Amino acid sequence: MNAFGQLFRVTIVGESHGPAVGVIIDGIPAGLPLSADDFAVDIERRKGGVQKGTTPRKEDDFPLFQTGLFNGHATGAPMTIFFENKNTRSGDYEKQRAVPRPGHADMVAHQKFGGFEDFRGGGHFSGRLTVGLVAAGVIAKKILQHITVKAELIEVGGETDIEKGLQKAIDAKDSVGGIVECRVSGLPPGLGEPFFDSVESMLAHAVFAIPAVRGIEFGTGFAAAKMFGVDHNDPIENSEGTTRTNHAGGVVGGITNGNELVFRIAIKPTSSTPKEQVTLNWETNQQEQFSVKGRHDLCIALRVPVVLEAVTAVVLADLLARVNAVPRVWTA
DSSP: OOEEOSSSEEEEEEOTTSSEEEEEEEOOOBTOBOOGGGGHHHHHHHOSSSSTTSOSOOOOOOOEEEESEETTEEOSSOEEEEEEOOSOOTHHHHTTTTSOOTTSSHHHHHHHHTTOSOOGGGGGGSGGGHHHHHHHHHHHHHHHTTOEEEEEEEEETTBSSHHHHHHHHHHHTSOOOEEEEEEEESOOTTOSOSGGGOHHHHHHHHHTTSTTEEEEEETTGGGGGGSOHHHHSOOBOSTTOOBSOOTTTTEETTEEOSSOEEEEEEEOOOSOOSSOEEEEETTTTEEEEEOOOSOOOSOGGGGHHHHHHHHHHHHHHHHHHHTTOSOSBOOO
């Protein structure tokens, strides 16, 4: 339901306008050194209000450790980390309760939970909860040690010039999407399983937990459909499995081959747009004109790279734990 992973297991909790959001992480090696300072860089990267095109909502996002940390080290028990919600404007959502926002989960949440859901700011469906994913990613990256996970925004609104893509949205008074690429170096060969627990399957599962993701491709991706087999196959150069090209993106048969892991995700335009739309008023059962009010991202893709790094690191930490590459007690 709200948990992911077998041996390195992550559960996200909270709602956008509730007291706090957070994460519970099981499988952290006892003795792993950890402090609030370890989270500062990645938490800052995820924040809105610090870059053009993001929501002006600002939260301190200081990690509050509730369980699993003692004297600056993980205890081996599940770790609980909360992030308080202090800067909320719930009135924006009270006024539009009867008119579910197109592109948001308002309607399906109402249908699934019978009206008992916390609808403020999207509730449990909100991108606000990704702060917990980022926190889990900070810990996972630390466990990965010499494995480097790096994601970057490579396209906005169809433009590789990010500023140009953002300006298109500003000129149109609308929102835009983007493409984020992730690269992982230092991975050993042999991670993953054929079929259901393939590296691609695991990553895709975790990646689609990031709100607004619409697609994923590995290596050459969809372009492979236009290639000949002899061009797409990666010639093997040595006994370590190094290949001359990397059309496979570092994964063959669901298993890492020791080359760089490369994949990209497509992020949809932010659903909250100031443009007028049509939606259903479920009190009158009539369609009506509607415009989203409140504070929202012009391009949510701007804030995705650090979240993508986080879920990628979580997947890899879990896969490493499955092959006993991660000890129960930390050894740096």
